[in-house]
Amino acid sequence: MTDTEAMEWGLPEDVAAVREALIAWYEADHREFPWRRTDDPYEILVSEVMSQQTQLERVVTAWEDFLERWPTTADLADADRADVVGFWTDHSLGYNNRAKYLHEAAQQVETEYDGSFPETPDELQELMGVGPYTANAVASFAFNAGDAVVDTNVKRVCYRAFDIPDDDGAFEEAASDLMPDGRSRVWNNAIMELGGIACGQTPRCDEARCPWRAWCSAYETGDFTAPDVPTQPSFDGSRRQFRGRVIATLREYDELELDTLGHRIRVDYTPEGQHGREWLTGLLADLADDGLVAVEERDGGTVARLQR
Missing domain, CATH: 1.10.10.10 (Winged helix-like DNA-binding domain superfamily/Winged helix DNA-binding domain)
Structure with missing residues (x-):
């Protein structure tokens, strides 16, 4: 990326320093979720499906229990679908059709891919229930072959730090410009961690030692507004x-x-x-x-x- 492109998006001229600062911050200290200690695509897919609209801390027990019961795609593919859906309900993971799709995806891996996961985002989207975001996350965290992840946390960070306009296309392009080539695994984990720990709805810049304070527009101006985030409807009575x-x-x-x-x-x-x-x-x-x-x-x- 040229300096001109960086300035067009509001990114600092020294993008290399921005990248190095974030990766160093993440590698020095981050939340130890168990799926961050594996590059098994099946285990990562399970974590991604469970984590949709669910707090990560609540997912840990469910993820561990699920993999203890069905440790491989072959085990899950052979399972009774009603048992898989029942597990989803028992662990209050919401949207039981996700359990159905995960079961069907495991069957696809076994029958169509001979037990080996596809590795690119485009190929992973051929699996049942796997959309662009999940496909990219699995490609990133399992194979280090993904694009820049753009979730709510990443949008908030880019909006506050570099004045990226509240536009999906702008966020995707800026996130792509920021990510170092060939490092999607550590980068996507790091920037989502930044949004989850330091740059949440209530920012904790100094407390979390945000590595981007030297470049951040919001930190400089004190204006920590963020893009609108759809409110998750109440579960009770839904x-x-x-x-x-x-x-x-x-x-x-x-x-x-x-x-x-x-x-x-x-x-x-x-x-x-x-x-x-x-x-x-x-x-x-x-x-x-x-x-x-x-x-x-x-x-x-x-x-x-x-x-x-």
């Missing part, structure tokens, strides 16, 4: 919560008639009420579309069971 309750209840019983299931997942269920048959039928239809639940009409009634 469709996500009741989807999880449906899965958990159907794991306990082979199958249940519609009203029986309704009464078991919420105390205010009334067949003709606001949260009655119509509401529950819609919930089951969503789960059926995700391949998690089978719904059958039998003897004049509706019966639900887990999809095997």
Whole structure:
């Protein structure tokens, strides 16, 4: 990158010093999540899927338990999908279709890739449920072959430090310009750590010894505004919560008639009420579309069971 390009994006002229400072800061001290100690693509994929919209500290136990039960893609591919989805529900990981997609991705690795993971972001996106962000993270952390990761933390850091405009294209280009060639593993870990530890919603510049204070516009001006971040809707009372309750209840019983299931997942269920048959039928239809639940009409009634 030329000095002209750096100045266009608000990046300092001495980008090499910026890079070296961040990597040195990260390597000197960072949070010791277990998936940061492995380059196994399967273990990293599990961590990335579990971490979506979930605090990392909550993921550690679930990740360790999951890999103890299904330590390889072959083990996961051979598992009963209902057991995988049930694990997801038991550990309150949300969005049970992620468990389904992870199970299907393991089957793809075994049947289509002979047990070996694809290594590039484009190839990894061929796996079920693996979008651009997750594919790039796995390519970076498993194979050191990824592009610059651009998540909420990275956007906030770039916006505050270098006045990058609040625009996805601008963030992607700036993040790419910042990342040193061939070092996606350490760089993407480091810049996300910076956003999570030093440059959170409430900045801790001095306390966390932010390595970019010498270049940071926000540190110089005291203006720590950040790009708008969508608010995660409350879990309590949400469709996500009741989807999880449906899965958990159907794991306990082979199958249940519609009203029986309704009464078991919420105390205010009334067949003709606001949260009655119509509401529950819609919930089951969503789960059926995700391949998690089978719904059958039998003897004049509706019966639900887990999809095997």
